[in-house]
Amino acid sequence: MFGRKKAEYVAPVNEQGRKAVIDIRDITKVYTMGDIEVRALQGVSLTVYDGEFISIMGPSGSGKSTMMHILGALDQPTSGEYYLDGVNVAELNDSDLARIRNQKIGFVFQSFNLLKRTSALRQVELPMIYGNGKDRTKRAKAALEAVGLGSRLDHLPSELSGGQQQRVAIARAIVNQPAIILADEPTGNLDSRSGTEVLKIFQTLNREQGRTTVFVTHDAFIARHTDRVIMLRDGKLVADRKVPEPLIAGEAERPSEAAELEEIFKTVYYEGDKQEYN
Numbered sequence: 001m002f003g004r005k006k007a008e009y010v011a012p013v014n015e016q017g018r019k020a021v022i023d024i025r026d027i028t029k030v031y032t033m034g035d036i037e038v039r040a041l042q043g044v045s046l047t048v049y050d051g052e053f054i055s056i057m058g059p060s061g062s063g064k065s066t067m068m069h070i071l072g073a074l075d076q077p078t079s080g081e082y083y084l085d086g087v088n089v090a091e092l093n094d095s096d097l098a099r100i101r102n103q104k105i106g107f108v109f110q111s112f113n114l115l116k117r118t119s120a121l122r123q124v125e126l127p128m129i130y131g132n133g134k135d136r137t138k139r140a141k142a143a144l145e146a147v148g149l150g151s152r153l154d155h156l157p158s159e160l161s162g163g164q165q166q167r168v169a170i171a172r173a174i175v176n177q178p179a180i181i182l183a184d185e186p187t188g189n190l191d192s193r194s195g196t197e198v199l200k201i202f203q204t205l206n207r208e209q210g211r212t213t214v215f216v217t218h219d220a221f222i223a224r225h226t227d228r229v230i231m232l233r234d235g236k237l238v239a240d241r242k243v244p245e246p247l248i249a250g251e252a253e254r255p256s257e258a259a260e261l262e263e264i265f266k267t268v269y270y271e272g273d274k275q276e277y278n
């Protein structure tokens with residue numbers, strides 16, 4: 001349905017028997033600006049299995065958003081392979097890409113990206129352009145109820161708090177039951193209480209509905225609420241750690257940033273780089 005599958009591709013399966021939903025192999029991304037080449041990704045490979053909750057960390061400019069755009073099929077890599085839910089993304093034409101984005105991916109942005117003069121309910125109905133009308137409203141309501149906004153259906157973005165606006169964006173991202181939720185710093189513009197509420201929604205969607213979620217954050221405390229942390233630096237994947245005992249959103253108190261980083265990366269080091277995370 002989504003273009004030809006390469007005959008030889010078989011999605012890897014992890015120890016729990018979960019299939020890979022994201023499988024990128026040696027991805028590079030080069031931005032060319034006049035004579036200057038920016039090598040934003042320099043050979044990144046990553047497999048994300050069905051049901052995982054992953055955070056991507058790394059300094060500014062390390063390639064996190066570039067990688068999210070590729071994972072979200074918003075952009076194609078310069079080289080390398082990407083299999084999304086078994087489909088070879090490189091072989092898709094623009095209309096297949098648009099469809100796969102709509103059906104398989106829910107994207108949440110730092111800046112919410114809501115339409116200014118559109119009610120919460122209508123924003124969430126929009127991704128269902130392929131569905132039938134009656135069901136659309138019912139499903140949009142259910143998605144808004146799932147993020148705790150059942151009583152804000154007719155509100156415009158300007159009539160909602162930042163955390164509530166982000167929850168509308170999450171409802172919009174989940175309404176098509178996507179295989180993956182991708183969120184690029186979804187708590188970056190929120191105060192810590194709203195950030196925790198938003199985090200709690202992602203965690204609940206992951207734990208109760210098994211939604212595979214990839215989440216960019218600068219905040220090590222937030223990353224500790226996910227199951228696995230990927231670290232990018234200079235366009236390379238430099239660490240991939242399972243989080244020991246992930247925290248439950250809203251229950252744990254925030255310790256100092258330094259302690260958080262130490263907790264996650266205390267056993268991580270790679271040639272010549274040990275100091276970086278000590």
Ligand SMILES: Nc1ncnc2c1ncn2[C@@H]1O[C@H](COP(=O)(O)OP(=O)(O)OP(=O)(O)O)[C@@H](O)[C@H]1O
Nearest residue numbers: 031033038040058059060061062063064065066067
């Ligand atoms: N459209 C573009 N054209 C040219 N260069 C770009 C473009 N987008 C990103 N870059 C460059 O690619 C590199 C990676 O950028 P990216 O936005 O992926 O970083 P990031 O890790 O998301 O950073 P931040 O934490 O600040 O959001 C940077 O050096 C950036 O300047």
Ligand SMILES: [Mg+2]
Nearest residue numbers: 064065066184
């Ligand atoms: Mg970014």
